Amino acid sequence: MRLKGGDSFVFGRGGEELIACADAGVPVTIVPGVTSAISVPAMAGIPVTHRGVAHDFTVLTGHLAPSNPGSLIDWPSLGGSRGTIVVLMGLRHLAEIAQTLITHGRDPGTPAAVVQEGTTSTQRQVRAPLAGIAEAAEAAGLRTPVITVIGDVVGALPQA
Incomplete structure (x- = not known):
C-alpha cells in the first residue's frame, strides 16, 4: 500500500508509480484524494x-x-x-x-x-x-x- 496525502495524480508521481507497478505485474487500486x-x-x-x-x-x-x-x-x-x-x-x-x-x-x-x-x-x-x-x-x-x-x-x- 502507498498512502499519500492529496491526490497522487496532481504533481504527486502517481502516474509514474502506476506504470512501475504495471510493468512489475503488481495489481493496483487507485483511491483518489482531494x-x-x-x-x-x-x-x-x-x-x-x-x-x-x-x-x-x-x-x-x-x-x-x-x-x-x-x-x-x-x-x-x-x-x-x-x-x-x-x-x-x-x-x-x-x-x-x-x-x-x-x-x-x-x-x-x-x-x-x-x-x-x-x-x-x-x-x-x-x-x-x-x-x-x-x-x-x-x-x-x-x-x-x-x-x-x-x-x-x-x-x-x-x-x-
Whole structure:
C-alpha cells in the first residue's frame, strides 16, 4: 500500500508509480484524494472559483522558474488570463512568477495569498497584491510547503 496525502495524480508521481507497478505485474487500486490545490485555499477561506469573480482556475507547479528553459508553462497566456492561478511548490520562485505574470498582463494589484502548511493546526497565510506577495511571504517568514493563490477570489469572501 502507498498512502499519500492529496491526490497522487496532481504533481504527486502517481502516474509514474502506476506504470512501475504495471510493468512489475503488481495489481493496483487507485483511491483518489482531494488535491491541496483546492483543499488548502478552501481551508484558508479562499474559493478557487466564485460566481461573478472567477469562472476558471489553473493549477501549476512552480518548482521551475518561469525563465527556466525546462518550464512547460505558457506564461504569456496565464498573464493575460482572468482566472484564478494556484501555484504548488513555488515559494522559491514566487518573485519571478509574480513578475512574469505582471509582465504578461496580470494587474500588479491582483489579490494574492500564500498559505503555509494548509489544513494543519500550524496553517498560516499572508495576503498582498501580486506585486508584493513574494516580499510579504518572505517578511512573514513563510516556509515550504505553501500554496499560492492569485486572483480576485482571494478577496471574494470575508476573512474569518
